[in-house]
Amino acid sequence: MILIFTIITIIYLILIGSFVFGFNKIPEYKPQNLAKQTKFSILIPFRNEADNLQNLIDSIIKLDYPSELFEVIFIDDASEDSSVEIIKSGFIFTQSEHGVQINFKIISNERLTNSPKKDAISSAIQKAQYDWIITTDADCQVPKLWLHSFNDFIQNHSPRFIAAPVIYDDNSSFLNRFQILDMLSLQGATIGGFGLNNPFLCNGANLAYKKETFLAVNGFNGNTDIASGDDIFLLEKIVKTYPKQTHYLKCKNAIVTTQPQPTWNDLKAQRLRWAAKTTAYNNWFGKLTGLIVLLMNASVLVGLIFSLLKIISFKSFFYVLFIKFSIDFYLIYKSAVFFNQKHLLITYIFGFVLYPFFSVYIAVLSGFKGYKWKGRHFKK
DSSP, rough: OOOHHHHHHHHHHHHHHHHHHHHHSOOOOOOOOOOOOOOOEEEEEEEETTTTTHHHHHHHTOOOGGGEEEEEEEOOOOOOOOHHHHHHHHHHHHHHHHHHEEEEEEEOOOSSOOOOHHHHHHHHHHHOOEEEEEEEOOEEEEEHHHHHHHHHHEEEEEEEEEEEOEEEEOOEEEEEHHHHHHHHHHHHHHHHHHHTTOOOOOOOTSSSEEEHHHTTTTOOOOOSSSSSOOTTTHHHHHHOOOOGGEOOOOOOOOOOOEEOOOSHHHHHHHHHHHTTTTTGGOOOHHHHHHHHHHHHHHHOOOOOOHHTSSSSHHHHHHHHHHEEEEEEHHHHHOOOOOOOOOOGGGHHHHHHHHHHHHHHHHHHTTTTOEEEETEEEEOO
């Protein structure tokens, strides 16, 4: 038994250590204030987001980028609240207040598959004016130099697909900080994967890709039976076809802020949704990473039980725990420095204790339970 724990721990140490190595390989991008010339179509699917849309609209109004070089397409996925009215009044009021005219429109989602969000993005791409597509979510806020950063990066690197950073807004609750620490870990692994030339994660709240590239890989065809995964499945297809033109924009000026889940039940539903798509991953490295992480967290729980039952010594269990604690902290620390979230590390130890229980619980539950998303139920 000790041998099994040792092997899993060593493999996990190598994996997370490789992410730290990959993270360091991606240099932080500093925009060079190149000519603003790239035209963007910003796509924002929404369903019942009345509580969040005004903040997003305000952040779009404040973008430091010529308004004639971008359009904003909101895709209404059968909202039952005042979302549409908020978008219309929000832009009209803020534009008259700031004297900025932004080209925006609201279209209806054309449902064709089991995936509402993929349908929404596909619907909008057909109507997009410009070749560069940027996606974000209705509960996000974009930074002032968001488009400016993408424009600079595009001119310098000639990419086809760009993943960019996302972090949760901080409201100081333990649930919120638990989610931020988890997001820092995910972002660290995301950046690390790109640094290792084996990208396997990205976040649809901050993605950019060429319209022609989306069409060249047949968009979301092949995985529309899975409700979520508009980001990762598209990444898999594009990196397979254009590996040298798939990049991560490690730029602080491009960090999009999104809202954490407000309750533990909402967080559980979100993670069940995320877990539901993992079995359909085509990227072997992504599957291997998920398996190793799950085995490591399960080993912590089994090791705790075995040490309490005196099947293994507490000293052996402590060594396993200490190694995991240290390498996880190192990756999260790297992310926290980049995202200016070092003040949250004080709660790391509490999140570290809770996370193995939470992650194994979600993994087990996802094996036979569906999930609820935006008021709709989806089967496993």
